[in-house]
Amino acid sequence: MGVLRPDNGGAPPPDDGTPHGVPDLPPEWGTIVIPDNAAELDREAAQVRRELRRGTRGGRLRKIFGVPANPNGLGVPLIIMSVAVITTLISLFVVTWDRRPATYTAAPPTVSTAGTPLPDLTFTNAAGATVTLRPTLPAVVLLVDGCDCATLIRDTAGLAPPGVTVVVVAATLPKIAEARPDTVALADPQGVLRGRYAAGSGQAGARAATALFVDRQGTVRTTVPDVTSIARLGTAMADLATAPTN
Template sequence: MGSLSDNGGNWPPDGGSPDGLPDFPEEWGVIVIPDDLSELSEEVTAVREELRQTQEKTRWERFADRPGMRSLRRIGAASLRAPVLIISMAVLVTVASLFASAWPGPSRSPATQRTANTTDDRGDRLPALELIGTDGKTVPIRGQLPAVVLLTDGCDCAQLIADTAAAVKPGITVVTVVAGAAPGQTGAAPATGAVPQAPGKVVSALRDPTGELRSGLNLGAPDGTAAALLVDSSGEIVRAVPRTASIEDLRPDLARL
């Protein structure tokens, strides 16, 4: 067998290897070395993967790679998803609530305040009753509108009537109503004294035989004070005062008639 020095550095003519080196194993087959080494990238990747798998694993890696540990890892990952989802939903709901509370809503008109036992903005209508006049004839109470109706059962209200007649504008009738039978009959209501007449003002004294006006409007039983109704020309009660003894309780609302 020749050598590279004997043959000018070329391979021996009998096909042997130079310098006495052994030939490649036959099971390797024909080995072709490409001119462009990038063509061997797939083979390089496969060899690296094989070497990585054959590397010896640490004790912890072997412990973590057991089937039981793999199951525990899957269970742990699944158990973490539910709390994370719950926390995320709670944060979203909280943020939405903050936006809803801070968002300006439609303005609301303030509710009308009512003073107990003094005034009541009823919004009701005056019943279409026919009461009895001083001459004994029937008088439709709605024929007196607009009016301030004073229910004076058991009330010494002469001063209140006079003050009301002086305070109302011309064209507004002051109507006094006493419940019960006519004077001299059984069950007659106590007299309230003569009805004063203010110059240029109309004061009408009527009697409600059955007390239907007081009971129908839930004005309560007589207690020595008057009940007042401020009624406009359409018959709407713009203010009701269940108990009063002074014109000052009515004065702020007289302009609404």
């Protein structure tokens, strides 16, 4: 058997059906130009890296939302739509969270302050002098802060029996021009009485007051909040008038 020389004796290599050499590039690639300086490929390399990162993020999002890879390119739009829907639902939930109707507890007809001593507080009268409530007792004390209560003051003064003083108290000296002459107006700039006896009242609107019925010993017998007319004062007024004096 003969030995094949390295150059095959100058003859072409035998054709055994196996392609030799480099195959042609796909025609859609166009003309390939290899630059002499590799730095000229930085722009193309950055674009390739961006596309790879975009593909990686898309894969992560598909994995998070359980969206399979879509060969038709619909995966990313589906993810975007899912995120938009979830964001909208969260926004609606947050907006409507505080829209629940508030619940209010109606004030009781009387406040449980019966039998408590009235604090020995000082007030300012129409003359600018400092006074206390003690000389006016027994008294019906109307707390009228923020109340348009001219009619209520006049009617309460007309309902009060002899010996019972009607005292009108507000943060600034209230107007009592329409009431009978023995009605007393006092200013309570610190709002001490309202803070102690009228907290939580005012649900009946701007024409409501709070009435304190104080006997001669300085004991608060009854507190009536949200008073708009003397219809709520009759029984408490009668009880105050018949209270023992010692």
